[in-house]
Amino acid sequence: MSQVRVLVGTRKGAFTLTADGKRDKWEVSGPHFAGWEIYHVKGSPADPNRLYASQSSSWFGQLIQRSDDGGKTWEPVDNKFVYDGVPGTHQWYDGTPHPWEFKRVWHLEPSLTDPDTVYAGVEDAAIFRTGDGGKSWEELSGLRRHGSGPHWQPGAGGMCLHTIILDPSDPQRIFIAISAAGAFRTDDGGATWRPINQGLRSGSIPDPAAEVGHCVHHIAMHPSRPGVLFMQKHWDVMRSDNAGDLWREVSGNLPTDFGFAIDIHAHEPETIYVVPIKSDSEHFPPEGKLRVYRSRTGGEEWEPLGNGLPQKDCYVNVLRDAMAVDSMDSCGVYFGTSGGQVYASPDGGDNWAPIVRDLPAVLSVEVQTLA
Amino acid sequence: MIRVVLPAHLRSLAKVNGEVEVAVEGQATIASVLDAMEARYPMLRGTIRDHVTRQRRPFVRFFCCEQDWSHEATDTPLPEVVASGAEPLLLVGAIAGG
Numbered sequence: 088m089s090q091v092r093v094l095v096g097t098r099k100g101a102f103t104l105t106a107d108g109k110r111d112k113w114e115v116s117g118p119h120f121a122g123w124e125i126y127h128v129k130g131s132p133a134d135p136n137r138l139y140a141s142q143s144s145s146w147f148g149q150l151i152q153r154s155d156d157g158g159k160t161w162e163p164v165d166n167k168f169v170y171d172g173v174p175g176t177h178q179w180y181d182g183t184p185h186p187w188e189f190k191r192v193w194h195l196e197p198s199l200t201d202p203d204t205v206y207a208g209v210e211d212a213a214i215f216r217t218g219d220g221g222k223s224w225e226e227l228s229g230l231r232r233h234g235s236g237p238h239w240q241p242g243a244g245g246m247c248l249h250t251i252i253l254d255p256s257d258p259q260r261i262f263i264a265i266s267a268a269g270a271f272r273t274d275d276g277g278a279t280w281r282p283i284n285q286g287l288r289s290g291s292i293p294d295p296a297a298e299v300g301h302c303v304h305h306i307a308m309h310p311s312r313p314g315v316l317f318m319q320k321h322w323d324v325m326r327s328d329n330a331g332d333l334w335r336e337v338s339g340n341l342p343t344d345f346g347f348a349i350d351i352h353a354h355e356p357e358t359i360y361v362v363p364i365k366s367d368s369e370h371f372p373p374e375g376k377l378r379v380y381r382s383r384t385g386g387e388e389w390e391p392l393g394n395g396l397p398q399k400d401c402y403v404n405v406l407r408d409a410m411a412v413d414s415m416d417s418c419g420v421y422f423g424t425s426g427g428q429v430y431a432s433p434d435g436g437d438n439w440a441p442i443v444r445d446l447p448a449v450l451s452v453e454v455q456t457l458a
Numbered sequence: 459m460i461r462v463v464l465p466a467h468l469r470s471l472a473k474v475n476g477e478v479e480v481a482v483e484g485q486a487t488i489a490s491v492l493d494a495m496e497a498r499y500p501m502l503r504g505t506i507r508d509h510v511t512r513q514r515r516p517f518v519r520f521f522c523c524e525q526d527w528s529h530e531a532t533d534t535p536l537p538e539v540v541a542s543g544a545e546p547l548l549l550v551g552a553i554a555g556g
Contacts, residue, residue, distance in 0.1 A: 122467060123467065144467070145517055145554075146465070146467070146515065146517040146518060146551045146552065147465075147467060147468065147471075147505040147506070147515065147517075147518070147551070148504050148505055148508075148515060149504065150471070150501070150504075150505070163471065163501040166503070166504045166505075166509075167503070167504060167509045169509060169510055
């Protein structure tokens with residue numbers, strides 16, 4: 088019988104949550120790496136027993152952990168993330184030049200076909216790659232060396248490369264997003280990159296057609312339609328039908344123009360999920376009601392989903408990497424909150440229940456559907 | 459052998475309990491002890507000092523003989539009681555954060 092494994096990164100460790108295909112009884116394992124910040128844990132699509140975790144702390148810096156047995160045991164691999172050549176400068180919050188400084192790994196994206204190949208999105212923004220299972224990391228410096236690099240500026244959470252999407256139809260094509268530079272695409276395996284931010288509108292930047300400077304929060308792609316992208320931005324939910332060349336707003340009737348997480352139903356490429364959050368300084372759900380919003384029309388028309396979620400006095404946040412879907416016949420949707428809850432819906436969002444309620448603040452949620 | 463006390467998180471990372479002991483070739487200094495530590499426990503590389511600059515991470519400090527050695531030059535010879543193993547070198551994580 089199929090099994091689902093949810094990989095949860097939190098402020099104080101990693102947890103794995105497992106259930107059979109019914110997804111009603113869960114086993115909780117962890118904390119792994121207790122006391123450390125785990126920004127992201129993700130499994131290899133080519134070998135589900137191969138997991139990678141980004142482990143960091145303000146005291147002891149960055150580590151990368153690897154598991155070859157589905158998270159039962161872990162071994163640290165190389166943690167040397169060194170920018171290629173002289174790093175140069177980007178803009179600081181006040182607009183002055185600031186040297187590129189490595190801080191942490193936000194996101195790990197294993198290759199779709201090779202368990203030993205993984206991409207890492209880091210702060211200050213850059214993308215690294217390992218081809219040997221994490222024994223060594225090399226920067227794909229064409230991104231950071233893009234001509235716009237000196238003009239990139241950090242968002243409130245730092246200048247992080249937080250989203251990496253690999254195109255299943257074209258191994259040379261990768262999408263990434265940086266707060267608050269915007270989205271970029273490579274069509275040559277990472278050698279060269281181009282900004283893909285046309286159509287984005289960001290209220291506080293002087294030039295609405297600026298090549299960079301957009302606070303992209305997250306991007307989602309359905310593997311069956313790699314040219315169609317959905318984006319949750321600091322302002323608005325956006326859609327592109329041409330691999331990011333042009334975006335249009337699909338926020339429609341959403342109750343806020345802000346949020347972090349966005350994902351797509353495993354079997355319905357036009358069914359999109361977001362969690363609207365109040366912008367700009369409050370960062371909790373409107374009206375104290377935790378609601379996922381679902382569009383079955385690829386945007387514009389959204390319906391609130393709150394059955395089983397707290398509908399009063401709820402003031403948690405859901406971060407950009409903290410939502411995921413499984414690929415069971417009845418698609419499961421999962422998200423984690425800053426309050427330590429991980430919620431699951433085994434029926435595409437109609438009904439929700441907490442898997443756990445009292446973890447440390449959740450930074451990331453990924454799901455593996457196991458045979 | 460030089461005795462080193464690691465912070466709890468680094469003991470877990472290195473899979474050791476209590477003190478660790480390392481042999482140092484030549485003079486015992488902070489730098490030579492860290493070199494020996496990182497050779498024996500490669501997973502500690504980058505956690506005590508930066509990979510590139512070799513600078514101590516800001517929230518890690520070095521103590522021995524009840525003295526703070528964090529700001530000493532890393533090639534300063536350690537006290538004889540540390541070099542001889544009579545006293546340990548302490549690597550301490552700052553008491554800070556939430």
